[in-house]
Amino acid sequence: MPIMFEGGADPMVADDYLDQVETQLISVDVMEDYLKIILANYKFSKDAKVWWKSVTKIEEMRWDRFKELFYEKYFPLSKRWELQNQFHNLIQGNMSVTEYKNKFTSLSLFAPETVKDEANKTRKFVTGLNDRMRPLLTAQFIKVYSEAVERALMLKADNRDKDAIREQWKQKRGAGPSSEGSS
Known part of the structure; x- marks a missing residue:
């Protein structure tokens, strides 16, 4: 299982977290976007959990969109x-x-x-x-x-x-x- 992800200011920690999640998803052969998203946010705590609660309509969200939102928040383009x-x-x-x-x-x-x-x-x-x-x-x-x-x-x-x-x-x-x- 991936480490807990609290959020925070270090984008490399965020990138590492998402990389661990994707590795786990591949290893257990999860294909459905909804399940990927549920499993990815399962280890959220503190700031990440608060951020995730502010995101709506996860049932309709695709995995690529989740990653895009995650990176916008924790690993900005700049x-x-x-x-x-x-x-x-x-x-x-x-x-x-x-x-x-x-x-x-x-x-x-x-x-x-x-x-x-x-x-x-x-x-x-x-x-x-x-x-x-x-x-x-x-x-x-x-x-x-x-x-x-x-x-x-x-x-x-x-x-x-x-x-x-x-x-x-x-x-x-x-x-x-x-x-x-x-x-």
């Missing part, structure tokens, strides 16, 4: 546009590849047109990588998102190894006696 813009402007910056991938995945839900196919999704991911990795992956012309993620993770690990070797070399060079000029 917030969805804000998240869409965050996705379009997303760059790796100081994030690890894994952090960037996770943020990319969660925000991509709000820009489905940008990630409508594997090639576009991969291009957007690679374009947002930092300056050290992006050219290396761009040159490979990777078309599969999971492959781009895996290669970025491998590059990051390889860069860490190279940085560690370089640091060890600097320490050895600086700590030991100089071999220059001695015979």
Whole structure:
């Protein structure tokens, strides 16, 4: 069963709630709109319960209309546009590849047109990588998102190894006696 939904100001909680409800409805094979709506509001409490009581004519309501009203109330279009813009402007910056991938995945839900196919999704991911990795992956012309993620993770690990070797070399060079000029 989905968690209780109280309403509130966090639209991501609302989106998560509705996602849980839809998963449950699919798993128990509920097809009738009226039953979907009844089951969806079964776990409403506090503000959500008050809001739901203000909605009338549920017998005639379709599931799509319920979702539309729910999102209007708890996940306004302005917030969805804000998240869409965050996705379009997303760059790796100081994030690890894994952090960037996770943020990319969660925000991509709000820009489905940008990630409508594997090639576009991969291009957007690679374009947002930092300056050290992006050219290396761009040159490979990777078309599969999971492959781009895996290669970025491998590059990051390889860069860490190279940085560690370089640091060890600097320490050895600086700590030991100089071999220059001695015979």
